[in-house]
Amino acid sequence: MKPEKNEIPEAWEPKxxxxxxxxxxxxxxxxxxxxxxxxxxxxxxxxxxCSSRVDPVHVFSAFLEGADAVLITGCHLGxxxxxxxxEKTLVKFNFMRSMLKELGLEEERLQLNWISASxxxxxxxVVRAVTEQVRQLGPSILKxxxxx
Amino acid sequence: xxxxxxxxxxxxxxxxxGWAVSEDVRSRGASGxxxxxxxxxxxxxxxxxxxxVLKRVSEFEAYPVFTSDVKExxxxxxxxxxxxxxxxxxxxxxxxxxxxxxxxxxxxxxAVVERAKRNVLSPENTYVIGLNCGGTxxxxxxxxxxxxxxxxxxxxxxxxxxxxxxxxFFTKDGKEHAVPIxxxxxxxxxxxxxxxxxxxxxxxxxxxxxxxxxxxxxxxGKGTFVEVMTEKGAELLRNAVHAGFAELxxxxxxxxxxxxxxxxxxxGMSEKRKAEVFAPIENGGERFEYFRKELENCIHCGACKAVxxxxxxxxxxxxxxxxxxxxSYRMSLFHMVRFLHLSDSCIxxxxxxxxxxxxxxxxxxxxxxxxxxxxxxxxxxxxxxxTPPFFxxxxxxxxxxxxxxxxxx
Numbered sequence: 001m002k003p004e005k006n007e008i009p010e011a012w013e014p015k016x017x018x019x020x021x022x023x024x025x026x027x028x029x030x031x032x033x034x035x036x037x038x039x040x041x042x043x044x045x046x047x048x049x050c051s052s053r054v055d056p057v058h059v060f061s062a063f064l065e066g067a068d069a070v071l072i073t074g075c076h077l078g079x080x081x082x083x084x085x086x087e088k089t090l091v092k093f094n095f096m097r098s099m100l101k102e103l104g105l106e107e108e109r110l111q112l113n114w115i116s117a118s119x120x121x122x123x124x125x126v127v128r129a130v131t132e133q134v135r136q137l138g139p140s141i142l143k144x145x146x147x148x
Numbered sequence: 149x150x151x152x153x154x155x156x157x158x159x160x161x162x163x164x165x166g167w168a169v170s171e172d173v174r175s176r177g178a179s180g181x182x183x184x185x186x187x188x189x190x191x192x193x194x195x196x197x198x199x200x201v202l203k204r205v206s207e208f209e210a211y212p213v214f215t216s217d218v219k220e221x222x223x224x225x226x227x228x229x230x231x232x233x234x235x236x237x238x239x240x241x242x243x244x245x246x247x248x249x250x251x252x253x254x255x256x257x258x259a260v261v262e263r264a265k266r267n268v269l270s271p272e273n274t275y276v277i278g279l280n281c282g283g284t285x286x287x288x289x290x291x292x293x294x295x296x297x298x299x300x301x302x303x304x305x306x307x308x309x310x311x312x313x314x315x316x317f318f319t320k321d322g323k324e325h326a327v328p329i330x331x332x333x334x335x336x337x338x339x340x341x342x343x344x345x346x347x348x349x350x351x352x353x354x355x356x357x358x359x360x361x362x363x364x365x366x367x368x369g370k371g372t373f374v375e376v377m378t379e380k381g382a383e384l385l386r387n388a389v390h391a392g393f394a395e396l397x398x399x400x401x402x403x404x405x406x407x408x409x410x411x412x413x414x415x416g417m418s419e420k421r422k423a424e425v426f427a428p429i430e431n432g433g434e435r436f437e438y439f440r441k442e443l444e445n446c447i448h449c450g451a452c453k454a455v456x457x458x459x460x461x462x463x464x465x466x467x468x469x470x471x472x473x474x475x476s477y478r479m480s481l482f483h484m485v486r487f488l489h490l491s492d493s494c495i496x497x498x499x500x501x502x503x504x505x506x507x508x509x510x511x512x513x514x515x516x517x518x519x520x521x522x523x524x525x526x527x528x529x530x531x532x533x534x535t536p537p538f539f540x541x542x543x544x545x546x547x548x549x550x551x552x553x554x555x556x557x
Binding site: 065087088096 | 431
């Protein structure tokens, strides 16, 4: 069942659901655009007010609907606009990751990163790195049949 | 024999031997009827308002009732090895106003503790009399066993006992029928699957930890070993002694070490079984395929969630509200949410497995997630009042105070 590397279709591009917090990472995405930093078009960005708004249900739904990976981004620890939302995100993230690992998903399919509003370059770097990692892994096992 | 203990002498940490004063309770209840006596005394003196007990239908059938009738408590007397339910599930805001006492095996006790953390009951008003437990049997399995192995009808049974690793049924014609439990379990009968790898045999998280392990030979069957775990437990015992319902003496060293020994042997057996059941599956696709296959027959009735004692979401919950079979996902969202939620709090009571109409071994699946994650966080649900790791506000809160901490970043 494990997708072999050579099974990955040539034209396959990973689809990654990315959650950006309104105050830092989403502004970081803007920064990446303004600064014209190159990045692959693999992300589907969902803006949330805080990274801690991302419920496990959102993450699981993304995977079940066919996302190859989920990337959660938020403000740096200590910089949260809601005092400590991102610390709660971290707790939940650790849990979800352990659980998905137990279920048989590769660790890299769920990622967390802190990107501030001024880090446009970091934003594009993270997108490039995650996309490359997921491209190596191939399509997710949770992807429904018939979804590219 | 040492002297009878005065009620006022009982304090936390005491290890005692006790029995009911009343001849009737002694003859009806197992091991001297101490637990029955303590419960009856608590009701009689108004120490608690109600008691949650199992009402007996027959030797292997019972249902839970809340009662303030001392007579009903006395009738419930006697330990049972075929227990239908986890009592803790019945403790909810609608049912537990005022002080309540209940007898509880270790998994009931753990469920009570977990439910208290989720604010469905008040720990101050709930008195838990823990009972040692080497495993329970599902009433249906017992019925099957009677027919297939013992060749007996349920109406012929008068009593049941576990003696030296054998499950013995006494029939009304005065005969004994004994079969070693190991033989029964080899055929998939016997104890519940989850009991066979359960890691808590002595309920040290309850207010009192009672049982017949550590009772010296001359008192065997006539006395109960009881360890006072909390101040609430001490109050209960004092009340029973003052009311003249129970008598207690100090346990001797020999009994205490015997109890430890039995506990150790039982835990060793569980540990072995656990290693068998949770043999690692290969990483990646294989693992997912295992879970997918196991859940193949699920009809999404939600019964596993309805009986789960640590799930306190109620009717409206994420796992059911956002999950639809019409989605035809590779795995149901319901199961994914349940796996996540139970990964820190599954106590392995086996209730979900009991009620599953598709006979999926759910406890095993939930424990697959719970075992590594609870180990990672060094968290044993229901054994302390520590906040479940998933509810922690910061990753630092999950670091174990006693040392190494969790492996989270």
